Amino acid sequence: MTGAEDDRRFEELVDGIVVLSSGDLSNRLPVSPKRDGIDAVATGINLLAEELQSMYESLEARVAERTVLLEAAKAELRRVINTDELTGLASRSLLREKAAEAVAAAEGGRQPALILLDLDSFRLINDSLGAAAGDAVLKEAALRLSAAAGPPHVIARLGGDEFAVLVEDREPDSVLQIASRLSEALKDRIAAGGIALAVTAGIGVRFGEPGLDGEELIRDATIALHEAKKRGRDNTQVFSSAMHDAAKQxxxxxxxxxxxxxxxxxxxxxxxxxxxxxxxxxxxxxxxxxxxxxxxxxxxxxxxxxxxxxxxxxxxxxxxxxxxxxxxxxxxxxxxxxxxxxxxxxxxxxxxxxxxxxxxxxxxxxxxxxxxxxxxxxxxxxxxxxxxxxxxxxxxxxxxxxxxxxxxxxxxxxxxxxxxxxxxxxxxxxxxxxxxxxxxxxxxxxxxxxxxxxxxxxxxxxxxxxxxxxxxxxxxxxxxxxxxxxxxxxxxxxxxxxxxxxxxxxxxxx
Amino acid sequence: MPDTDVETPPGPDIVSLGFESDGILRLSWARGVVIDAPNAQLAVDRVNEICQGRRAPLLIDMATTASVSRAARTVFAQPCDASAIALLGSSPVDRVLANFFLGVISSPVPTKFFTSNADAVRWLTSQGNDGG
Known part of the structure; x- marks a missing residue:
């Protein structure tokens, strides 16, 4: 073996290591039939490279697999957060999100309006007929409200017996017509707990206006709803600034x-x-x-x-x-x-x-x-x-x-x-x-x-x-x-x- | 990818496999062979075939082996009829291969690298040869 020959082989070894260290772990160093020390180094490096390559690949496969699982879990979590479990309507959090989006999308144009409904004397249904009957009423109410509002409005259950309809791109008259349809839709008797119940709702309406954000829309509709409930059954109130002042007071x-x-x-x-x-x-x-x-x-x-x-x-x-x-x-x-x-x-x-x-x-x-x-x-x-x-x-x-x-x-x-x-x-x-x-x-x-x-x-x-x-x-x-x-x-x-x-x-x- | 490699079909990579007079099963690879998973599996199958369920000490002559793939090493990690394995080599390359083999997998039976045939046979014999 000549010194020059060894030099060339060392050179090759270094070149091979440079390629490996640049990230190409599939590269292998040449091993000569001599099976001498240089070949042993090359063999060792080849084995380590293979080991490393294999570890990286299995790691990447695992990361990809976990990423898919994580994405699926995230999607499921989002679905759970955004959906009311009982009725399948949008949840409060989705309504908030959609209200904010609707306000942003309206820009200077027609602002979104919000209709809030709260069933009258619902507690009485739950207390006297049981929670299952209460749930049946809520499910039926959800179906009827969805049908009455029709697409593309977002319909949500905010918890308990409170529902919301986010109305986009409509004149106030049209919003009130929808509110009236919602109220009427509930009035046909609902079968629950072995009897047919007459259901009415208090309704609070907030028309959108420029500068009003999604949270304020919900807050004001709640104030109007509160006012409607105070006035008795089957009442609809449109928010006014006087209501807000009174609420603040x-x-x-x-x-x-x-x-x-x-x-x-x-x-x-x-x-x-x-x-x-x-x-x-x-x-x-x-x-x-x-x-x-x-x-x-x-x-x-x-x-x-x-x-x-x-x-x-x-x-x-x-x-x-x-x-x-x-x-x-x-x-x-x-x-x-x-x-x-x-x-x-x-x-x-x-x-x-x-x-x-x-x-x-x-x-x-x-x-x-x-x-x-x-x-x-x-x-x-x-x-x-x-x-x-x-x-x-x-x-x-x-x-x-x-x-x-x-x-x-x-x-x-x-x-x-x-x-x-x-x-x-x-x-x-x-x-x-x-x-x-x-x-x-x-x-x-x-x-x-x-x-x-x-x-x-x-x-x-x-x-x-x-x-x-x-x-x-x-x-x-x-x-x-x-x-x-x-x-x-x-x-x-x-x-x-x-x-x-x-x-x-x-x-x-x- | 990696725990299978099927590029090389199981073929005439095993030069010889058989019992010697001392009761040791000796396996010799073809010169310059790359032991991949199919090769390794072939060797294990052949060993099991010959032993017929009897446990026997195995001497693998790897002096001319070019390399042992990762997938092949996992094949050798599974139990077979060998009661102990001596890896026999002579060059620095053999030493690296053998020790990599020993270090990376945990063999189900005692496994050791030798550069001397006599030492290998002695060690195998001392491991309680029950296949003779």
Missing amino acids: RVHLVADLRTALVSEQLELEYQPIVDLRSGKIAGTEALIRWRHPTLGLLAPDAFLDAADEAGLTVEIGHWVLSRAIAQTGQWNAAPGLSRNFSTHVNLAPADLHHVDLAPYVQGLLGQHEVDPQQLSIEITETAIMRGGPEVAATMRSLKELGVAIEIDDFGTGYSSISYLRALPATQAKIDKSLIDGLATDGQQEQFVAAILQLIHSAGLVAVAEGIEHREQAEKLQQLNCEFAQGYFFSRPLPVADMTALLMGADGSAG
Whole structure:
């Protein structure tokens, strides 16, 4: 073997390694029949190259295989995220995506609109017929809504009983027509749980406008839907900016109200209730007020809806009860009250849904040494009618304690006469709206007389509210109405003033 | 790709295969053969055929082998009737091939590389020749 020959072979070896290291792992180095050291190096490198090549290839094959699996898993995940499992409609997340795309696609042209629907009383279906029946209703509703909306609109189920239709490139009139079709489509009875159900929906519509993004579209349609639901069944509302302002105000009010509860901003005023037969003060109605740091003294109308939305109704109800009963206890001690004097407290349906209300009241009465008969709970006629078995049970428990139940706003609801007799109530309060024309309108007088007769024949005692003139008080006295309250006697008073009034020599008023 | 290579059909790459008087089965490859998977499988089949289920020590003369493919090595990794395998070579190329073979696969039976025929036979005999 010559040196020159070896040099040439080394050269070849290096060239071969250069090719391999450039990435061509299929290259093999020449091995001569000599099978000497140079050949051994070449053989070793060839074997390593083959090993490496094989590893790379199997790695690439594995990566390709895993990539296919990963893509399939991603596609499946996307399908799951974008589809409502129960109905097969688009999901909330897909609706958001599509709303954003529709807004972007509209540019300066016709903006997309959104129709939101929420089935009325759906919870009742679920609660009374079971979840399977509820699901059947939702599936059928989905089919009908899809058929009514027709392509190409995106139809989504946002969860629960809430549906959405994203309408693109339509004039407002056309959007409203679609909303009306959707509402009508639900009205044919749906078979579920062995019966045929009539389904209606509340509908909120938001027309698109330039500058409004997809999220705002959904938010505003939700506000409109909320408004529609507030107005009762089968109602459609189109979003207006006033709704937005009101919603914003409510949000602030709710936040403030939470603070109010803990920082003693709530207080009670007391309006005297007069016995028309004796002219003496027979009781008082506790009325909640909110001393708002910036808005001043607020009446309950201004904040009780917000309390309801915030879920604070029960907490506020408990606060009112505890404060009013404590105050009655203090008046019992000084100046001393007749056992016939009663403090009236208004409660909301939500309070009466709590089975622990009666024990709670019992505890407070004992703690403040107040006779049960010195407390009267006022519940609106509508709350009683809609309350169901829990409300009826709570009323019975309160009555068993000896607490009086009073039907508030009597004459404004739709009580049936037979139902009225069956109630555990002892008093009925005639609404102010019936009293207003009493002294001037002869027909109204006859009407009030009839109502009083109705109340008396059901074995109840009548309290008239909203008395503003002497003539009204006299008329009611003639008609044998037992009790009355109103500005004519006294406006609602702060505690100190009410206490002073009770300390008056004979407690007479008016 | 790679654990099959069928370019070379099983053919006359095995020069001889048979028992020697000492009870050792000796396999000699043709000069310059590239042992690929079909070749390897042929060798294993032939060994099994001759042994007929009896375990026998195997001496593979690879002194003239050009290379052993990756696929072939996996064939040799499967159990056959050989009770022990001695790889016999002489050149540095043989040494690289044999040690690559030994290092990469885990042989199911004791396997060792020798440069001396006598050493190989001695080792095989000491491995408990039960095929004689």
